[in-house]
Amino acid sequence: MGETLRRGRERVPGMCIKCKVTKPSVTIRQSLYCKECFIKTSIVKFRTGQSRLRKDTPHLQTKALVAFSGGATSSAMLKLVVDHQNSVRKDVDSTPAYTGIVIGHIDETCLFPEAPEEEIRAISGESGLLYKTVGVEEVFTLAGGRRTALIEIVQASIAPGAERDQFCARLVRPASSASHKEYLKALFSSLGSTTDREAMLDVIKRFLILQLARETGCGVVLMGDSGTRIATKTVALTSRGRGFSLPIEVAAKSQWFGDVSVWRPMRDFVAKEIVFFNYWTGQRSAVVPTFTTGEARLGSIDRLAEAFIAELDQDFSSTVPTVCRTMQKLEPHDEALSALPCLICGMPADDNAQAWRNRLTISSNDAEDGSIRSSPSATLPESSLLASDNTSSLLEIARAVCYACQSLLHHASPGMVLPEFCVERLGAQDVSGRSAQGTTGAQRETLRKQIDEFLLKDEDGACDNSAVY
């Protein structure tokens, strides 16, 4: 096979593009491969991708956490990682890929009782690796067991009088009477749309996966986003107003989380390649339910974006690779890298988002508009747009929530209970990670002081959230 692989680039009509002697069994973007060559090519592609990811840090010695949903891509990734790890170990000249591998899984049974957890456990068991799982509801368990004060942002009016600009969310410590599962269910039922539920689940899963990585001492998290998924996310995140953080959220490699580096080694594979790789190598995978399982294209923005990419890719087969290449050329704004992490999603919060929205989507007839009417062609300074009675500190909260999460808060039911990871983000416990991006503990402390008047003590009894249910 080594001989045939080196035979050059010319194609033999009707034969595999690699070995040129076998009838092909799959076509990937107009290239024909036989089964053997396809599997080999996939493995080589994965390993090449791994070395590209390690290029800046060739001597990186760390454990890796494989973020494992049980779905097709993360199952393929698991197989490829294990294969790579084993092959490198045998090869004396190579550096070991990682000092160890841990499988990290988020158990979503709380939201999806039909989630195939047994099957997922079985698939991961075949690898013989350490399998760490955490329930999605555990986001309500405060990391490190630290007891933080209650924070309430209730009816926090950002632009005075503007109905749609009121934040109805609360950031609270769960009451002792309610279980974490109940809190989680209440959280999801108070979100305004399926799109918001998907967004929130993504946020929680990312938070928990990073927590798992820290707990198990992994410096790298491997996310199983295929190229098709990257393209879908690009369209969906853009549509959700997440352009500011898009380059981070789809990056091949991101240091945004400071202490844990997030890699996406599957981005060079389109969905079709993953299906064939799993099928021909006998790699099992599970069908992981989502909020839009069994729904057509209009189920949510994510679902629509996925259908859109699938349709486009059918007629223009280079769509997915083109989008992935485009994404590689984008980089986060400097302002994004030095921005505070959003209280909700942890991604950079563009602090002018609220002002931007208010200027271009007027939803009230307040003094601000009146003054514009009477003072022609004057650009009002931002402060006069927004400052009014006691809202200045609330504005600061708005600044700590990114544009997309502001929308999420706008559409949530009053009294929504958010997990305490939001509170965690205000704390200074992970300054080490943040300082790399220029956000200092001092900045965060300032922010914390600004919302202090909304911090309620446990004994205030404000955590009685029975109304939520």
Place this chain on the structure above:
Amino acid sequence: MPRQCDICQRARAIIRRPKTGQRICKECFFHVFETEVHHTIVDGRLFSPGDRVGIGASGGKDSTVLAYVMKTLNERYSYGLELFLLSVDEGIAGYRDDSLETVKRNKEQYGLPLMIVSYEQLYGWSMDSIVEAVGRKNNCTFCGVFRRQALDRGALMLDLDHIVTGHNADDVAETILMNLLRGDIPRLGRCTEITTAGDGYMGRSKPFKYAYEKEIVMYAYLKRLDYFSTECTYSPNAYRGYARQFLKDLESVRPSAIIDIIHSGEAIKVSEEVQAQKPSSCERCGYISSNAVCKACALLEGLERGIPKLGISRSAKHFERQAVEPVHFERLREKAHEMRRRRMCGDSNPCTTTSCDDSCHGTTCACTTDDDGAGGCH
């Protein structure tokens, strides 16, 4: 019981606003719509007092509403602008000739001077004759490229400081998506800019950048504005069709998505090394171009030689022969300077429709307002 307006709490709500979902009354709708455009103009620092501003007028809803709103805001906020209607006649029988009649009525209704430049006169080809030569597949490429140049030529003939076009939020969102999907990095960076450089000192901007198409239609309807509402007879390409459908679906899932995409587009930063190179000018017609020969000249070359496909391919710059010679931009710029000088000296205004008739020999024409080169048929 009739529902009250969500904004003024007094009048009866008659519409559900597409952008916010609020139920509001007619007056409040006019107010928020106009004020948002005003904010767009002020925040984007589009004009200076005394500017001569051409409104790209096609007779369609976007440009008709734009002309009306520009006139209204200019008076309300004393912008101090001198407004003109500027139309391009692509030469599409049964579509453009009819919509031009609307523009001519608008000229009377709004009391604004009108100038019309035509493809036929500028390039020797009407769109109908181009389609006859190249078929229906790539005709939007020709139309988009030619229109942009035609508007700039018209603006120079009028010595304008600025052109405004009726691109709305839907157009901008669609363009952002298209560029993202096609990997057109330089355009991705440019397409969210509110003002792009026109020819030389001239600016070109889109005051409706944040205005929803649906709201523009609603505004035209409620104000009973006179506009022409027929789709271009030549349909846009398939790819844009996908993006358009997606956007429509998206809006039904989440109405704010259009503005959210624009917010995203503005936040996306393009890596330094892939920034577009500085444009120079076309060696044939003097138009700004990053290649030796501008796209319009290359397309014309292909048309004249009977191989229109060549003009679309990337090898356009190798062409040597030129068959049609539109007026050189240097000459247009000289004339514009001359007009400006005379105006400064207090000569009687040489630049109304009357003097246009001198330079374009009374040809009539029109324009739609899509200048992003990716197809201009609304």
Place this chain on the structure above:
Amino acid sequence: MASIINTENTANNAKPLLPKLDFSDGSQELIVEFGGGLEALIKQEMLKNVKGAKQTNVKFPKQINKHPATIRDLIIHLRNFYVKEKPELFCTGDKVRPGILVIINEEDWEIVEDNSDKYDYELKNKDHILFISTLHGG
């Protein structure tokens, strides 16, 4: 082109939907498998579990309207008789929904000779046909 397409979907070469398959020109056995979440769309009683895979044996005519039966015919048949509800999640008209892959006898169905239409693939006895969704959550 032979087909058993429902009239609503093919205005051009409309053939009435055959309520029952016509086996007068002989029959063949097909093994049809569903994966990636598609199995959830199929009527439970039609499916059996074979080594973790959800599949069904389909007795299918050799010929439809005097032409060899194609995979297009099979897709329409499955849509009409096997899909529980929401047939649009399986196919649009007579085409499988974008994002669903078809694997025939362990090979990509897009490998077709001389640019012929993959939907014209003529079914053979004992063919194994796998429909697998690449869409999230099936």
